Amino acid sequence: MAAVTAGSGAGSGSAGSPEAAGGTTGGSGWRRPHGPLQRYYGPSTAEAAEAAPDPTDINGPHFDPEAFMTKVRSECPLGQLLAREAALGREIRALDSDMQTLLYENYNKFISATDTIRKMKVDFRHMEAEMDDLAANMAAISASSARVSAALQDRHRRGAQLAGVQALLRKLQALVEVPGRLRCWAGTEPARALRCHARARAVLRHYRHLPSFRAIEDESHAIMADLAQRLRTRLRCETLDPKELTECVEMLLQLEEPAEELSEEFLSQAGARLEAELAALEAELPAADPSGTATTPPPPASDILDFVDRGSSAFVGTLCQLAGSYRTLFGEDTGRLEPFASALATRYFALLERRLALERGLGDTSLLVRALDRFHRRLRSLLELLPAGADAAAALMARAARERVDRYLRALQTFFLGCLGDVRQALAAPRPPGKEGPGLPDLLATLAASVLGQLKAVLAYVQLFTARDVAFASLPYFKGEFCVTAVREGLVVAFVRWLCHTARGFADGPAERGAPAAPPALLLLLARLCLDYENSTISYILTLTDEQFPPQDSGPAVTPGPALCAEARAAAQRLLDHYVQVQGAAVAQMLRKSVETRDWLGTVEPRNVRAVMKRVVEDITAIDVQVGQLFEEGVRRAQSSDSSRRAFSVYSSSRAPGRYAPSYTPSAPMDTHLLSNIQKLFSERIDIFSPVEFNKVSVLTGIIKISLKTLLECVRLRTLGRFGLQQVQVDGHYLQLYLWRFASDERVVQGLLDEVAASAAHRCLDPVPMEHSVVELICERG
């Protein structure tokens, strides 16, 4: 219908916006026909708020017909007015019909409601009469009840009196029966007897002025005294377990026995018991060795964990129990308990320590750690009672741990020596022809790896002591001092130090006085090992240790890594120097013997390089190979472009007379060597047995220097003939040809050989040097 209205509105042609608005408003009203009724009965707040006070809204609550009319009349054109009138008329009709429909629908309900109200009015009149009846009956009942209760009051009072008398009599009966009961319970159930006596005692004491009660009291006293006596006897009996003991003493206390005496008695009993337990533990230990030196005791029957287990469960448990009961019995005053307990605890510690001392060997560390852990846990309860024992216990564990660490150190040392022995054997083992033995680098790697592996394994074992799940690891000692002093310093640092020291020992001690000398290869190997330690291994080990055993900030001072490195370096240097000396001495010895045993005067013209020189070159080549396996090449000083020119320049005929055949004027004998002295002033002084660097070239230079200096000194001690000189010349040239490439500075070799040649010329009766070309020819041929 609204659509039609709107359509007609639109169809009228001149539809403006106000018309459209009105149409919409009307539309909403039509769509909800019950809207106005609803609003009449109680418009919801929302709707009230929504309804703006618009007097022109025909459906609004504020509708003002006057205003509406005025508005419509003034605003709308005639056509629209007509249309609106018609619309309003239609609406009114529709509303009327709606009202009629509603009325018809609800009519029946009105009728039935009226009927119900009428019926109710009739019923209420009925009920009023019945209520009056009820009130009358109730009044009659209360009156008769009052009568009955008045009649019974007297009897009730008498009954209550009789009940009181009965209770009193029963109590008296109980009192009389007390001694009898006591007597019968005293034997079997002393606790019950005590309870009974305690109940009766107060009453008896209160009525003791009555003779009969007094008799009862005396009798029960006598029984109690007897009981006390019996209890005491029992107390002295050996076989009481701690619980019974406690009960016994508790009862005696209730009997008002003197606490002082009892506590003493208690302690002595407990002491006896604990002693017995200690003795049992002690029996497991082998007899103490008073001298401390005798043969090693046989291995203990049970392992340490077992021992500690038994010790803690038996002894510590009992001690705790007893101490606990002492406290509950005799109050907090522990003046007597403490010395008693600490004396016993000390003995227990001593026993445990002896047992720990039996743990020689390395056994199973985890077992030891577990044993100590258990000991510590058990002890904690005891320590609450006995704070003084804590230090002793901690010290005990610290000692045990320390001892174990020391053992590991020794084991490591033994292991290292074993490794060294293996290496020595490998070096000394005769090699089957054609088959190369293990190379030095392999040996070194094996040695280093096995030692490092062993060290790591040991660290892992030791770490058990500080594992998180071990209770005593949280003790301050194990947190701080153990890590630093025992493990870091006592184990790792000590081992590295020892290693360096042992290595040095090969260089310092040996051989000298006939002991079997270390083979040179071993010296070289150890030098490299020490150097490796200095370079990396030490810092690695220390880092590893610090990681596994974090040091405390406030802990004792630790040995810094660089100090250890320096030690290792010193050892390596010492070893390498010694190696150079040993090898140098070997070559030198060969040269010395060859010079000393030859007849230099009567020798024939040289045809060949002497065999010994070839041997020297061979040996040095071998050493070169050996050192090259382990050490880097090293830096060589720049070589002069042509070494041949300088070679044997001292033999040039122009200089030889000036230098080696001085005019022997007595006035100036010093001048004779002026030339050579001046020459020497400009050349560096050569230290023969000087420290070498860690590279191949330096090592070989050292060896060559030693050899050539020996040759020089030996030649100076001889007197040579012409051919002797020539032989030296040939040998020198040969050495120069083959040795310069080993040395770091060619000039060192050159200088020394020059000096050899010069000395040889000086010591020669008839210094006629060989033609240089011939020398070269012979050397090349050789």
Next chain:
Amino acid sequence: ARALTPQTAETDAIRFLVGTQSLRYDNQIHIIDFDDENNIINKNVLLHQVGEIWHISTSPADKGVLATCYNKTSDTKVMTCAAVWRMPKELESGSHESPDDSSSNTQTLELLCHLDNTAHGNMACVMWEPMGDGKKIISLADNNILLWDLQESSAKAVLSSSAALEGKGQLKFTSGRWSPHHNCTQIATANDTNVRGWDTRSMRQIYCIENAHGQLVRDLDFNPNKQYYLASCGDDCKVKFWDTRNVTEPVKTLEEHSHWVWNVRYNHSHDQLILTGSSDSRVILSNMVSISSEPFGHMVDDDELSDQEDQHQEEKIKEPLQDSVIATYEEHEDSVYAVEWSSADPWLFASLSYDGRLVINRVPRALKYHILL
């Protein structure tokens, strides 16, 4: 030059004898006088024409008598012989000619006697009986120890007894010293790496330090003030101190040189001062207080110092000296083959190197006072 000796019998002047080594020219013995006050060196030259001198020693009793070991070379053979000589009278107590004149009047030694060694081999050294009257000498020839009696004012040498070292290989004595202790009845010799002690009465070996050094033993010296103490040096660059009653371990070892140590000498009166010469061209003066005859902090009276000085020095607080190297002398350019203390001045010493340079040095003054006071 290798041969150097103080003039043992001279106690006033500082005088050294140096023998030269030359194969092609006449050898000489230079008598070096050192004038301590004026710091002047005087030199006299004696000709020693028989050969180059390898060892020289002077008689402790007669200033003019000396013994040399020299090489006699023929075309095919070298033989080391020994002889006792007397120097001209006017040179005995030193002359004060200026060095310039010395060239003009070279004089010749007077041969007293040869020590006949044809049966024994090369002579290594000649030792005079230290406290004796210059009648007894011992020479070492190859592996023989020869004890000679000099008779008829040294004109004749009679071999009184000898001993030979037996063993496999070619054994050769390198050096020896006559002990001033035990009434001069002991000598010590070195051969190869061993040091041996001998009794001169029975000519038997009394002790032997096997492998005293890793290599050849070059020289020995007895502590002049402490019995049984012996110093040795050798090719292993070490100087070792021994108690001859315990031959298994050295008492002390010094390792200061970087090459063979050729010479070791105790100071005659202050035996903590040790002088060593080495072929690394260095001379090292060491102070070995811990094994000297002087206890720590003990004062040695020395009358030479005036009272005033004494008092002055006593005010200083003295601390015991540690064993230490006092000084290293590097004046030499070549190997040093001989070092000797002066017989007259205990604070003075000379060293001789291969190139013929002789250097005279003094103990540092500070140390001298420290020892004296």
